[in-house]
Amino acid sequence: MNEDKKQDTPVRETEETKEENPEVKEETPAPSEEKKDAKKEKKPGRKKEDERVAALESEKAALNDKFLRLAAEYENFRRRSQKEKDALYGDIKADTVVKFLPVYDNLERALKQGTEDEAYRKGVEMIMNQFCSTLEKLGVTPIECLGEKFDPEMHNAVMHVDDGEKGENEIVEVFQKGFKLGDKVIRFAMVKVAN
Numbered sequence: 001m002n003e004d005k006k007q008d009t010p011v012r013e014t015e016e017t018k019e020e021n022p023e024v025k026e027e028t029p030a031p032s033e034e035k036k037d038a039k040k041e042k043k044p045g046r047k048k049e050d051e052r053v054a055a056l057e058s059e060k061a062a063l064n065d066k067f068l069r070l071a072a073e074y075e076n077f078r079r080r081s082q083k084e085k086d087a088l089y090g091d092i093k094a095d096t097v098v099k100f101l102p103v104y105d106n107l108e109r110a111l112k113q114g115t116e117d118e119a120y121r122k123g124v125e126m127i128m129n130q131f132c133s134t135l136e137k138l139g140v141t142p143i144e145c146l147g148e149k150f151d152p153e154m155h156n157a158v159m160h161v162d163d164g165e166k167g168e169n170e171i172v173e174v175f176q177k178g179f180k181l182g183d184k185v186i187r188f189a190m191v192k193v194a195n
Helices: 002-020 022-027 031-112 118-137
Strands: 140-142 155-161 170-176 179-181 184-187 189-194
Touching: 031 118, 031 179, 031 184, 118 140, 155 170
Parallel strands: 155 189
Antiparallel strands: 140 179, 170 189, 179 184
């Protein structure tokens, strides 16, 4: 039992000593102060970590920006390629149709010539109708001219005549029919214009 008393006594003395001497309290760091000291010690390492995180964030932003620019550039390239492809298809189609238009002109001339053979005439009419329906399926339409006002964007005036009965710049005769593919003129109509 004596040993127990000896152990109790020093503990009491230290508690009493702490209460009497405030200086002793200050010397022993409190648990919260230890945490603050530990944080202060970690700050230099944390600062490096923050700098690393900031560098990684800026690198991420730069890569994201680069990716978005690349995606936009690819989308523009894809649209431009599709537009060029469509334009090329339209140009090739127009060139092909233009090469067949002399056949149309010859069929039209053949229909204007009088013939006694009715079967021959009917055959030429059937060929002309088939040719016109094929042009229509391709999107080719004839330019209406006779009686219309002269439009330099669709007509090519090769003759001029003074006629009091006709209006100003009125088309009085068509020498060669013009055609459009959609809104694009592929062959201008050759016409005679009055006044």
